[in-house]
Amino acid sequence: MQIEEKTSYDKLSRNIVLTVLTVSLAPLILVGGLIFDQFSSIYREKVYAHLGEVVDKHRDNVDNFLEEKRSEVQYLGRIFSYDQLTDPVFLAETLRSMQQEYGRIFVDLGVVDQSGRQVAYSGPFDLLGADYSDAEWYKDSRNTDTGISDVFLGLRQAPHFIISCNFHSGGKEWTLRATIDFLAFSHLVENIRIGKTGYAYLINQRGAFQTKPPAHHDKQFSLTPVRTIQRPTAGEEVTIQETEGSDGETYITVSSSLRNVSWELVYHQNTSDAFSAMIRSELFTLVIFLLGGLGIAIMAVVLSRKLVAGFKLVDRETELMSKQMVETGKLAAIGELAAGIAHEINNPVAIMIEEAGWVSDLLEDETADMNSRQEIERALSQVRTQGRRCKDITHKLLSFARQTDSRVTDVALAPLIHEVAEISMQQARYAQVNFDFDLTESMPEVRASVSELQQVFLNLINNSIQAMEETNGGTLTLSCGIEGGQAVVTVADTGPGIAAANLSRIFDPFFTTKPVGKGSGLGLSICFGIIHQMGGEIDVESSVGIGTKFTIRLPFSLTEE
Amino acid sequence: MFDATILLVDDEMGFVETMAKRLEKRNIQVFKAYDGDAAMSQLGKHPEIQVVVLDVKMPVKDGQTVLQEIKRDFPLVEVIMLTGHATVENAVEGIHNGAYDYLMKPCKLEELTEKVREAVALKQEHEEKAVEDRMHDLTHRMA
Numbered sequence: 001m002q003i004e005e006k007t008s009y010d011k012l013s014r015n016i017v018l019t020v021l022t023v024s025l026a027p028l029i030l031v032g033g034l035i036f037d038q039f040s041s042i043y044r045e046k047v048y049a050h051l052g053e054v055v056d057k058h059r060d061n062v063d064n065f066l067e068e069k070r071s072e073v074q075y076l077g078r079i080f081s082y083d084q085l086t087d088p089v090f091l092a093e094t095l096r097s098m099q100q101e102y103g104r105i106f107v108d109l110g111v112v113d114q115s116g117r118q119v120a121y122s123g124p125f126d127l128l129g130a131d132y133s134d135a136e137w138y139k140d141s142r143n144t145d146t147g148i149s150d151v152f153l154g155l156r157q158a159p160h161f162i163i164s165c166n167f168h169s170g171g172k173e174w175t176l177r178a179t180i181d182f183l184a185f186s187h188l189v190e191n192i193r194i195g196k197t198g199y200a201y202l203i204n205q206r207g208a209f210q211t212k213p214p215a216h217h218d219k220q221f222s223l224t225p226v227r228t229i230q231r232p233t234a235g236e237e238v239t240i241q242e243t244e245g246s247d248g249e250t251y252i253t254v255s256s257s258l259r260n261v262s263w264e265l266v267y268h269q270n271t272s273d274a275f276s277a278m279i280r281s282e283l284f285t286l287v288i289f290l291l292g293g294l295g296i297a298i299m300a301v302v303l304s305r306k307l308v309a310g311f312k313l314v315d316r317e318t319e320l321m322s323k324q325m326v327e328t329g330k331l332a333a334i335g336e337l338a339a340g341i342a343h344e345i346n347n348p349v350a351i352m353i354e355e356a357g358w359v360s361d362l363l364e365d366e367t368a369d370m371n372s373r374q375e376i377e378r379a380l381s382q383v384r385t386q387g388r389r390c391k392d393i394t395h396k397l398l399s400f401a402r403q404t405d406s407r408v409t410d411v412a413l414a415p416l417i418h419e420v421a422e423i424s425m426q427q428a429r430y431a432q433v434n435f436d437f438d439l440t441e442s443m444p445e446v447r448a449s450v451s452e453l454q455q456v457f458l459n460l461i462n463n464s465i466q467a468m469e470e471t472n473g474g475t476l477t478l479s480c481g482i483e484g485g486q487a488v489v490t491v492a493d494t495g496p497g498i499a500a501a502n503l504s505r506i507f508d509p510f511f512t513t514k515p516v517g518k519g520s521g522l523g524l525s526i527c528f529g530i531i532h533q534m535g536g537e538i539d540v541e542s543s544v545g546i547g548t549k550f551t552i553r554l555p556f557s558l559t560e561e
Numbered sequence: 562m563f564d565a566t567i568l569l570v571d572d573e574m575g576f577v578e579t580m581a582k583r584l585e586k587r588n589i590q591v592f593k594a595y596d597g598d599a600a601m602s603q604l605g606k607h608p609e610i611q612v613v614v615l616d617v618k619m620p621v622k623d624g625q626t627v628l629q630e631i632k633r634d635f636p637l638v639e640v641i642m643l644t645g646h647a648t649v650e651n652a653v654e655g656i657h658n659g660a661y662d663y664l665m666k667p668c669k670l671e672e673l674t675e676k677v678r679e680a681v682a683l684k685q686e687h688e689e690k691a692v693e694d695r696m697h698d699l700t701h702r703m704a
Contacts, residue, residue: 343618347573350667354579357670361586387667423652426662430675 009308016304017297024296032289036282043278048229051254051267051274052238058200059237059256059265065188066163066260069180070146072102074165076109077176082169085111085176086120095122098178107160107179112138114173123179125156137162141175148261151182151202151210158182161210186211189265198269205262225253243268342394349390356383410557411448413480413487414439420457421478424465431465432473433493440481447557448534456527456538460491460550463523467495467548474547486536487556492549498542506540565681566590566609570600570627571616571643587674597622597630604635612680614673616666617644617651625654632659637687639680643668 076085076094084090095109108123116133132138137149141164149162164177189202189211202210229240243253253268272279360380363373421435428435461476468474474494481488498506505511509525531538536554567584569591571577581591592607594600596619604610613631617624628640642655642663652663661680664673 346666347576351573351575351579353667354576354583354670358579358583361583391665391667419653422656423663426676426679430679 009312012311013304013308016307017300020300020303021297024300025293028289028292028296032285036285040278040282043275047274047278048240048252051252051269052240055200055254055256055265055267056238058267059258062189062202062265063259065185066148066258069102069105069178070148070163070165070260072098073163073176073178074146077165077167082111082167082172082174085109088120088122091120091122103184105181105184107181110177112164112175112177114175118177119174127155130155137164137177138175141166150204150208150263161185182211197273198267200265200267202258202263202265204264210263226250242271338397342397345390345394349387349394353384353387356380356387408447408449410445411450411453412445413443413453413489414441416450416453417457417478417480417489420454421461423458424461427462428465428476431469433465433468434473434475436475436477438477438479438481443480443482443487444556446487446534446554448554452530452534456530456552457489457491459523459527464491464493464495464548468493470496483553485556487554489552489554490549491552492547494547497544497546497548498540499544503540503542507538563590564588565611565677566592566607567612567614567677568592568594568600568603568607568610569614570594570597570619572596572619573616583670584674587670589674589677596620597627600627601630601634604631604638610638611684612661612677613638613640614677615640615642615660617642617655625651625658628655628658628660637684637691639684641673641676641680 076098080090080094085094091109091111095106098106098109108121108125108127110118110123110127110130111120112118112132116131116135116138118127118130118132121128121130135154136152137147140149141147144166146163146165149164151159151161153159159182160179161182162177162179164175166173166175189200191200201212204210224246225241225243227242229242238254238256241253241255243251245251250271251268252271252274253266255264255266257264357380360377363376363380366373417439418437421437425435461478464476468476471494477490477492479488479490479492502511502513507524507528511525528538531552531554534554536552538550538552540548540550542548564587567589569577569581569584570593571580572595574595577593577595581593584591590609592603592610594603600613600615604613615624615628615631619627624642624644628642631638631640639661640659642652642660643666644651644655644663655663661683662676664676
């Protein structure tokens with residue numbers, strides 16, 4: 001039973017925990033996941049859009065820069081003639097002017113004739129007379145008016161690129177070329193740092209780097225596109241891809257082709273870097289969620305424990321109460337049984353006593369010899385005595401039975417005392433005792449059991465009457481009234497009184513001054529118990545030769561009940 | 562010649578027999594009945610019965626009912642109740658129904674005889690008063 005109980009409580013506890021967890025976590029996960037997902041995709045969108053915009057703008061910058069430089073070179077060729085520009089002094093002057101005007105972005109200037117030979121040169125390198133007929137840039141520039149070459153080392157053995165413009169004037173075809181400072185240009189290109197790992201560079205059609213590749217990558221670094229991010233709202237000039245680098249990391253690669261030159265501006269950034277803010281907040285949310293979940297789980301467990309403990313308590317109490325009720329029922333049943341038995345015994349005992357009495361009567365007529373007669377008389381007396389003991393025992397039993405049926409009501413004292421006195425009226429007359437009543441009829445009621453009060457008063461009255469048999473009668477005064485906010489009842493007699501030595505023990509159980517067989521000594525102790533149970537007091541005053549007075553104090557019933 | 566004539570009513574035959582013998586030794590005439598109906602019948606047959614000693618707990622018809630019947634049909638007969646256990650309710654009810662007194666079983670014979678004598682005295686008192694009243698009525702009527 002115990003083990004069964006335990007597991008059923010455990011099951012209950014588990015069920016509660018599971019239910020609470022499910023009910024509280026499921027929507028949490030659902031909503032959380034939904035928001036998370038939404039947030040994720042929106043953020044991504046934003047990041048891509050931002051990157052696209054930035055790269056777009058940057059590409060524009062680069063484009064504009066190149067366009068600017070190109071048109072500056074072209075302008076030179078337009079306003080100055082071939083003869084002017086091939087004059088070394090003039091060329092040098094022009095270069096200086098350019099550098100003053102536009103910064104040192106122009107490294108040098110040169111004029112190349114139609115055979116590819118540089119006929120005029122102004123700049124830091126010794127390139128006068130250089131032959132460019134085989135040079136890539138020169139070959140490429142044949143087909144267009146202006147051209148921008150790829151970055152190359154060239155004769156100077158330093159990375160640079162050339163802006164060239166072809167002119168046709170004075171019957172000649174000549175080319176004006178200018179070298180762009182690679183470093184400055186690189187700086188321009190690279191000047192697009194976003195985040196910690198973002199890096200921009202230029203590559204040509206064949207994929208060769210035009211500017212420095214990212215420093216932390218080796219020469220063999222390559223990016224393999226994984227997928228292209230579809231961006232329906234963006235222009236087609238910018239392509240965004242998710243790529244995987246040869247170093248095993250994923251990158252976002254944003255690329256855009258330049259207008260003026262067949263280069264591509266490529267920007268790439270570590271995915272984790274690009275989305276660092278988002279990842280941070282995602283992590284944060286996750287942590288909060290986990291903590292919350294943990295909190296919920298803990299609360300669920302604690303709550304269920306408390307609930308189950310509460311249930312256990314209530315169950316125990318209910319069990320206890322029903323046990324008590326069963327006990328009370330048993331007690332009542334025993335009480336009834338006791339009463340029944342007492343009844344049954346009284347009759348045979350009565351008969352026994354009568355028969356003994358009858359034998360005693362008969363003996364009176366006989367003149368048996370002294371010894372036997374005395375002995376027979378004694379024996380018969382014993383029978384009578386023991387019979388009376390049986391009577392006392394059944395009394396006790398019946399009084400016990402009566403106690404299990406004491407219903408409390410509001411009791412008016414005056415009529416009750418009258419009633420009880422009436423019962424003893426005859427006995428009183430027989431003992432020559434007069435009743436004297438001093439009862440306050442209109443006093444409030446006390447809350448008590450009628451039968452118990454009757455028992456007490458009857459006991460006291462009978463005691464008084466019996467006591468006054470010795471004094472050949474007297475007066476029995478019964479009074480009830482209010483004193484000090486309590487109900488007071490007195491039973492006073494003019495009997496022989498009680499000796500001071502006995503007075504203190506008068507309420508003790510089994511204390512009696514009567515000879516054996518004449519009273520069990522229980523009467524007053526029972527009275528004492530009854531009165532005290534009601535919340536009252538009982539005490540006695542007595543003087544030998546004058547009389548005895550019992551005083552009972554009882555609380556009144558609370559008015560509003 | 563007898564000090565008193567009583568009717569002893571109790572369903573316990575042994576008790577009745579022994580009690581009767583003892584009482585008769587004390588110069589009290591005893592008629593016996595073992596139930597309520599027998600009691601009523603005895604009272605009808607023997608008007609010299611002065612006191613009824615009546616057991617409270619009897620089968621078929623209980624003591625209180627018999628008491629009421631006796632008081633109804635033979636109002637001048639005094640009744641002493643014998644009870645196996647003294648609940649105050651019983652005693653009060655008995656007194657209200659007109660019993661003279663009550664005793665607990667087992668009782669002292671002397672107590673019983675004393676009460677019987679008292680009851681007889683009381684009955685005689687009542688009877689004399691009744692006769693007086695009647696005489697008074699008659700004389701008044703005549704005057």
